[in-house]
Amino acid sequence: xxxxxxxxxxxxxxxxxxxxxxxxxxxxxxxxxxxxxxxxxxxxxxxxxxxxxxxxxxxxxxxxxxxxxxxxxxxxxxxxxxxxxxxxxxxxxxxxxxxxxxxxxxxxxxxxxxxxxxxxxxxxxxxxxxxxxxxxxxxxxxxxxxxxxxxxxxxxxxxxxxxxxxxxxxxxxxxxxxxxxxxxxxxxxxxxxxxxxxxxxxxxxxxxxxxxxxxxxx
Amino acid sequence: xxxxxxxxxxxxxxxxxxxxxxxxxxxxxxxxxxxxxxxxxxxxxxxxxxxxxxxxxxxxxxxxxxxxxxxxxxxxxxxxxxxxxxxxxxxxxxxxxxxxxxxxxxxxxxxxxxxxxxxxxxxxxxxxxxxxxxxxxxxxxxxxxxxxxxxxxxxxxxxxxxxxxxxxxxxxxxxxxxxxxxxxxxxxxxxxxxxxxxxxxxxxxxxxxxxxxxxxxxxxxxxxxxxxxxxxxxxxxxxxxxxxxxxxxxxxxxxxxxxxxxxxxxxxxxxxxxxxxxxxxxxxxxxxxxxxxxxxxxxxxxxxxxxxxxxxxxxxxxxxxxxxxxxxxxxxxxxxxxxxxxxxxxxxxxxxxxxxxxxxxxxxxxxxxxxxxxxxxxxxxxxxxxxxxxxxxxxxx
Ligand SMILES: Nc1ncnc2c1ncn2[C@@H]1O[C@H](COP(=O)(O)OP(=O)(O)OP(=O)(O)O)[C@@H](O)[C@H]1O
Ligand SMILES: [Mg+2]
Numbered sequence: 001x002x003x004x005x006x007x008x009x010x011x012x013x014x015x016x017x018x019x020x021x022x023x024x025x026x027x028x029x030x031x032x033x034x035x036x037x038x039x040x041x042x043x044x045x046x047x048x049x050x051x052x053x054x055x056x057x058x059x060x061x062x063x064x065x066x067x068x069x070x071x072x073x074x075x076x077x078x079x080x081x082x083x084x085x086x087x088x089x090x091x092x093x094x095x096x097x098x099x100x101x102x103x104x105x106x107x108x109x110x111x112x113x114x115x116x117x118x119x120x121x122x123x124x125x126x127x128x129x130x131x132x133x134x135x136x137x138x139x140x141x142x143x144x145x146x147x148x149x150x151x152x153x154x155x156x157x158x159x160x161x162x163x164x165x166x167x168x169x170x171x172x173x174x175x176x177x178x179x180x181x182x183x184x185x186x187x188x189x190x191x192x193x194x195x196x197x198x199x200x201x202x203x204x205x206x207x208x209x210x211x212x213x214x215x216x217x218x
Numbered sequence: 219x220x221x222x223x224x225x226x227x228x229x230x231x232x233x234x235x236x237x238x239x240x241x242x243x244x245x246x247x248x249x250x251x252x253x254x255x256x257x258x259x260x261x262x263x264x265x266x267x268x269x270x271x272x273x274x275x276x277x278x279x280x281x282x283x284x285x286x287x288x289x290x291x292x293x294x295x296x297x298x299x300x301x302x303x304x305x306x307x308x309x310x311x312x313x314x315x316x317x318x319x320x321x322x323x324x325x326x327x328x329x330x331x332x333x334x335x336x337x338x339x340x341x342x343x344x345x346x347x348x349x350x351x352x353x354x355x356x357x358x359x360x361x362x363x364x365x366x367x368x369x370x371x372x373x374x375x376x377x378x379x380x381x382x383x384x385x386x387x388x389x390x391x392x393x394x395x396x397x398x399x400x401x402x403x404x405x406x407x408x409x410x411x412x413x414x415x416x417x418x419x420x421x422x423x424x425x426x427x428x429x430x431x432x433x434x435x436x437x438x439x440x441x442x443x444x445x446x447x448x449x450x451x452x453x454x455x456x457x458x459x460x461x462x463x464x465x466x467x468x469x470x471x472x473x474x475x476x477x478x479x480x481x482x483x484x485x486x487x488x489x490x491x492x493x494x495x496x497x498x499x500x501x502x503x504x505x506x507x508x509x510x511x512x513x514x515x516x517x518x519x520x521x522x523x524x525x526x527x528x529x530x531x532x533x534x535x536x537x538x539x540x541x542x543x544x545x546x547x548x549x550x551x552x553x554x555x556x557x558x559x560x561x562x563x564x565x566x567x568x569x570x571x572x573x574x575x576x577x578x579x580x581x582x583x584x585x586x587x588x589x590x591x592x593x594x595x596x597x598x599x600x601x602x603x604x605x606x607x608x609x610x611x612x613x614x615x
Binding site: 114116117119120121122123124125126127130134135138139213214215216 | 267269289290291292293294295298300302303304305306307308309310317318321351352353367377
């Protein structure tokens with residue numbers, strides 16, 4: 001089946017309402033939601049990991065394990081464990097995948113803070129909490145943001161697989177297109193997903209730059 | 219002000235990083251801890267602000283045992299400067315300097331005023347510098363800010379751990395000078411760690427020499443240089459730096475070993491050239507055995523040339539009346555020198571063989587070097603060395 005710009009355009013016009021619905025679902029439900037949840041868990045965990053060796057060992061081992069399980073297998077396992085089908089297993093899987101980059105970066109970001117600064121901070125009479133809030137987190141911020149960015153980009157790609165378990169998102173077009181041997185439809189899902197990944201990477205990169213304290217910008 | 223009472227620190231059982239240290243530091247005193255790497259200087263320093271807790275013994279500040287003071291509170295009242303500077307790169311200069319004030323909940327307005335005053339004190343224009351970031355400053359400027367940061371809350375005590383150790387020699391000296399000036403007006407109680415003896419001598423009111431966790435000697439720089447307690451200190455300070463009186467230093471140690479010489483047969487023109495080449499105004503005339511025959515001055519040589527006849531050094535030279543042997547003391551040399559009409563004193567051995575030369579200038583320079591290493595003489599005689607310099611002048615005349 002021939003794919004041209006006009007055939008693609010025609011396919012889009014046919015399903016524009018569904019297209020925008022799926023795009024929104026893909027972005028909000030399968031990227032923003034799991035990454036936000038992962039950040040909410042992984043940042044505090046990363047902070048604790050940087051202070052407590054056993055937390056570091058166990059949490060990083062867990063996150064690493066999640067990352068190594070093949071994505072479809074993870075979905076299957078989640079369903080088998082009773083997560084049902086649809087959005088839910090997909091969101092859980094994406095959440096689990098996002099943990100590692102954010103956790104790892106939070107941990108390294110804090111661990112990499114120059115010892116001399118910590119020494120100065122303690123010597124000046126800062127408490128551990130003050131050091132965390134006023135020194136460690138601001139300095140680790142760019143690294144943590146980079147972790148979130150990595151997680152978001154990974155999610156955009158992996159989320160296309162959610163359609164296999166009825167999770168929705170742009171993967172819907174891809175899976176249906178593949179089933180019907182309709183390349184136009186497949187591309188109508190694949191191209192926007194790719195664009196979304198690139199765009200998100202770019203925007204988060206910019207955001208990371210603007211939110212980085214001025215004295216740290218390179 | 220600060221008192222160590224039998225303080226020991228053991229990191230790993232059996233080895234003392236600091237051992238039974240007893241030391242009392244007076245208010246307004248600048249005490250320098252000096253000693254080879256690993257001798258326990260940093261450990262001693264950090265026990266004062268409880269970054270390290272002693273294993274045994276007690277430390278008092280103003281009579282209070284610091285074990286019972288909250289560490290964070292204690293540290294806010296003690297300035298702390300480290301070699302790596304440790305300015306926070308994400309904070310502006312003003313934020314860095316004002317940080318302790320912020321920890322002490324000083325209102326922003328007051329903080330800003332204090333920060334500006336501090337910046338001005340060391341010659342930073344607040345308008346330009348308060349909003350800059352540390353990386354926009356040179357290393358020397360950064361450490362100036364590091365010192366200001368320690369001064370911000372006006373602490374009575376300041377701890378400095380090799381604060382200038384990472385700076386280039388010129389910047390280091392500038393900062394040493396500035397610290398001295400600051401201290402002259404602020405009179406803080408400063409504990410300063412270094413392994414640079416020059417720095418210690420330059421800055422210290424009292425020097426504490428440490429070795430393997432123990433104090434070897436405590437004293438003013440002058441006391442240490444005059445009466446080093448043992449060979450370790452002698453070695454550590456370096457031999458030639460010792461304060462020795464002129465009757466202890468031998469001529470052989472300070473003489474010029476290769477003075478300009480010439481044979482009695484050398485012609486006037488060549489002698490003249492030789493003096494010019496070496497930029498001296500006299501030449502010692504020495505025969506083939508090395509025996510000193512006389513001295514040929516620039517004036518003598520010029521006379522010879524003007525006479526138009528071909529004259530030799532042997533004919534133009536004048537006899538030398540004053541000489542000194544290498545084994546005599548600088549004090550003796552100074553006496554002969556006073557009688558010498560040439561402003562120089564050939565050094566000859568018992569057989570009359572020329573060994574070297576003392577000039578007026580080199581004699582004085584060397585005396586000053588031997589007596590006051592790395593220390594300028596205050597012409598007003600206000601510093602501790604004033605009386606000594608008068609003594610020296612007396613010896614020389
Ligand atoms: N945290 C630590 N754990 C174990 N040993 C330590 C620790 N800190 C210091 N030491 C040891 O204690 C001794 C004294 O160390 P300290 O840092 O006080 O020396 P220093 O005089 O400051 O040396 P330097 O001039 O190299 O800075 C050294 O032998 C060092 O190896
Ligand atoms: Mg040290």
